[in-house]
Amino acid sequence: MxxxxxxxxxxxxxxxxxxLLLSLFNLSYSQPPLEPQTPPSTxxxxxxxxxxxxxxxxxNAGNPVLLDIYEPKKLTTEKLPVVIYVHGGAWAKGDxxxxxxxxxxxxxxxxxxxxxxxxxxxxxxxxxxVHFPEPIQDTKDVVKWVRKxxxxxxxxxxxxxxxxxxxxxxxxxxAAYSTDNEYVGSPELSPYSGKVxxxxxxxxxxxxxxLLHTRLGQVSRIYCRTFxxxxxxxxxxxxxxxxxx
Numbered sequence: 001m002x003x004x005x006x007x008x009x010x011x012x013x014x015x016x017x018x019x020l021l022l023s024l025f026n027l028s029y030s031q032p033p034l035e036p037q038t039p040p041s042t043x044x045x046x047x048x049x050x051x052x053x054x055x056x057x058x059x060n061a062g063n064p065v066l067l068d069i070y071e072p073k074k075l076t077t078e079k080l081p082v083v084i085y086v087h088g089g090a091w092a093k094g095d096x097x098x099x100x101x102x103x104x105x106x107x108x109x110x111x112x113x114x115x116x117x118x119x120x121x122x123x124x125x126x127x128x129x130v131h132f133p134e135p136i137q138d139t140k141d142v143v144k145w146v147r148k149x150x151x152x153x154x155x156x157x158x159x160x161x162x163x164x165x166x167x168x169x170x171x172x173x174x175a176a177y178s179t180d181n182e183y184v185g186s187p188e189l190s191p192y193s194g195k196v197x198x199x200x201x202x203x204x205x206x207x208x209x210x211l212l213h214t215r216l217g218q219v220s221r222i223y224c225r226t227f228x229x230x231x232x233x234x235x236x237x238x239x240x241x242x243x244x245x
Contacts (some may be wrong), residue, residue, distance in 0.1 A: 169204020
């Protein structure tokens with residue numbers, strides 16, 4: 001009998017140990033990884049004509065929204081086609097800075113070699129207090145700003161495109177496939193067209209119903225609040241949830 005009791009206690013203790021071990025593993029795995037603090041690129045300012053922190057509009061709070069321009073160092077009389085880079089970051093984080101040794105750094109250098117101008121933009125980040133369509137309006141307004149300032153920066157206003165990464169690709173597609181009457185932002189830029197020649201989606205989500213019907217915890221709750229209550233009936237039109245290519 002004692003031997004049987006010892007066996008039961010041993011198996012119970014062993015099971016408890018593995019449950020505890022598994023719980024500790026899950027706890028550590030569920031913690032968000034620390035993001036590497038990679039410094040901004042030093043190569044791009046050296047190898048391009050780099051124009052930093054140019055305001056292209058003010059947001060709804062009156063704060064300037066900024067962009068950076070990368071152009072070939074070699075002067076040319078030909079107008080420069082423009083690629084607008086829209087960063088990722090789950091719509092809620094990130095900025096226009098291009099990091100050292102990132103694939104975006106190499107991508108921009110290749111375009112500069114081909115005599116393109118590349119514009120990297122900040123846009124309004126969503127939160128519990130800031131909602132769509134503000135980041136889409138910003139993404140469209142950059143194109144309008146390019147057309148307004150084409151002469152000043154030698155831009156080809158007939159050759160403009162987006163390159164978006166992740167959530168930035170989603171914003172780029174929404175901007176590219178909407179009309180000039182949709183997502184109207186800055187009144188100052190509204191006389192200009194926001195149409196582009198192309199959009200390159202670098203792993204951009206296209207069906208947010210599937211994306212957000214997952215166990216994303218706090219992230220999904222924040223996204224669900226990015227629409228004001230008054231817009232609940234127009235989710236399909238706004239296309240955050242149902243946008244598909």
